[in-house]
Amino acid sequence: MAGDDADKATKAEPTIPGIDDSVEPGVWRFVRARRARVIVDAADYFAIMQAAMLAARFRIFLIGWDFDTRIHLAEGRFWWQRAWKKKYPARLGSFIAWMIRHRPTLEVRILKWSFGVFKFTYRGSMWIDLVRWIGHRRIDFKFDSAHPVGSSHHQKIAVLDSSLAVCGGIDMTGQRWDTRDHEENDKRRKTPNGRRYDPWHDASMMMEGEVAEALSDLGRDRWIKAGGKPLMPIRAPEKSLWPEGLDATFENVEVGIARTRSKHRDWKAIREIEALFVQHIERAQRFIYAESQYFASRTVGEAILKRMEEDDPPEILIVHPEHADGWLEQQAMDHARAELVRCIEQVDHKGRFSIWTPFSGETPIYVHAKIMIVDDEIFRIGSANLNNRSMGLDSECDVFVDSKRPGNEHAADAIAALRHSLLAEHTGLDEAEIGELHARHGSMAALIDHEQEPGGRTLQRYHPPDLNGVEEGLAESGLLDPDDPDDLFEPFAKGGLFRKGSRLERIRSKVKRTRGK
Structure with a gap:
């Protein structure tokens, strides 16, 4: 991390304390969330995630089954996008590079299931993104092969500054975007290659508070198991990353993690x-x-x-x-x-x-x-x-x-x-x-x-x-x-x-x- 992060971090840990323990059968931890929003379908998810990432200053940590840097995150569905739409790119790969250039204290860590490397053969411009990222020491894209033969890394988690986290079913990849209307012939529903696909229903939940620190522990442990160097824990900043104007589904609740x-x-x-x-x-x-x-x-x-x-x-x-x-x-x-x-x-x-x-x-x-x-x-x-x-x-x-x-x-x-x-x-x-x-x-x-x-x-x-x-x-x-x-x-x-x-x-x-x- 950059030098300005020193006051936000403590000494790196080779292992995460209590990572293998369950507080009760079926539950790893119970933690508090100041607020949480259930996000249904990826049109809103991509837009809300982009708004949240814009507020991050120390670490964007993305963990998923798949990622495709060619997807576009938003189309001005919320007021904050309309206000910023000419100031930053919508395409995921370009957006991450833009964030690194404009956030001197920010690092981006991405962990993806290893089998998906074969899909890159058909994602030509994604190779360009990865090559471009190699020159940035604050961007690290890692493939997770730390599992038995035949199994997969299937979690879909994002943690921003140990303050805001997402857990659910949506990957930041192609063939996910759709609105809740699920229009039968929506022309906007197409892969980065331009191929049309049928309606797609998905959901995830954004959470703020102690729950983000717990999911950060889970992610950092997985990063180590996948062969990455230990990531220093970050103390959540005082300023909220919660997108302004975004209503919460839940407020001040206890969340269980399994x-x-x-x-x-x-x-x-x-x-x-x-x-x-x-x-x-x-x-x-x-x-x-x-x-x-x-x-x-x-x-x-x-x-x-x-x-x-x-x-x-x-x-x-x-x-x-x-x-x-x-x-x-x-x-x-x-x-x-x-x-x-x-x-x-x-x-x-x-x-x-x-x-x-x-x-x-x-x-x-x-x-x-x-x-x-x-x-x-x-x-x-x-x-x-x-x-x-x-x-x-x-x-x-x-x-x-x-x-x-x-x-x-x-x-x-x-x-x-x-x-x-x-x-x-x-x-x-x-x-x-x-x-x-x-x-x-x-x-x-x-x-x-x-x-x-x-x-x-x-x-x-x-x-x-x-x-x-x-x-x-x-x-x-x-x-x-x-x-x-x-x-x-x-x-x-x-x-x-x-x-x-x-x-x-x-x-x-x-x-x-x-x-x-």
Whole structure:
């Protein structure tokens, strides 16, 4: 760091104290946030992040699955962009270089999953950015390969001056930008190469306060594990980085942080996210609203099956893409989803479980968000999907606000408003009417069935397709979606998705008998 940073930093640490400890099962730390804003969809996310980065003076620390310096961050959607739009570039690579030139005390550290280096072959101008950055000692772009073969670095975290942090599902890369309108033929929705792509739904949460220092600890530890030199911790500056005029979703709340990390070298496995999913599913009394890119987790499937077998189970509604993104992902996730849903439907005697795909007109919207809302009491967001990899193989980070925690009671109304807002986005209904409609119909599924109109934005119910023998075998093995590094090479060693003696295996046998297989 530059000399002016000396009063903001202390001696560098070779390791981060308490990084491997959990305060309770499923939770790494509980920390305070002065305020937090849930940001839905990347048009707003990119714009808000650019405004926040403009205020940073000491460190911009970006951690992600992917980055593409060719993307444009903003198009003047907020007043602060209109005021500055001719003073700084919108293109990410040029913007970072501009920040380094105009902020003499600033450093930029970027950590990206190593496998993505192959994508650079098709990102010619990004190579130019990286070469240009080499001459700046205050810019460091590092590839993270500190994980077992077959796993990935999947966290999406940003920390600015240890004062402001973001955690969620949005990467600063191509094919993410979209507005909450998800217009079917929005001409602005195109990759840096100019290729058009379909509507994309995503979400993240910006947080200010002690939570940023905790996520800085997590990021600095990951930086060291990826081979980087220890980064000195920064004391948060007195001046807030929060973009002026940006409303907060939550104020003065306690935030929980949960992680996934696979066992590697001498680092122990961490499966806090898996434990927390089970806790949240078990806790639900009335309903769970979730958004996820995948639905293929054995652990989550078992937990939902257990709830559906109860006399009066909660409603569980999942918003989900029509298909996984890419042929290989479809083989791994789509077939397992079909088998899991078939098992759940076998015991869902009250019809409380459903999966839905959002559409804009006739075009499916790809769901990349990772959100869970329980009884309008818990709001959870992060990088973890409802698949096996996110439970034990990939590096993940989720954060949550629980209104039943002491001091968080005031957050319940905001959590309910978030659920109403998301349902309204997907159905095209009036956000102000969602609460009353839910109460009138008695369930979210009935609300969707009876209130949304065809055309525009709608949710369409998922029905599991029939699979052939090869597809069933892939689903059962978990070959392409393991939850442990050892299972990559011995997919049937532990029984795959339907492990012997498990609830899933028992119900799966009933499904096969019912279907005459």
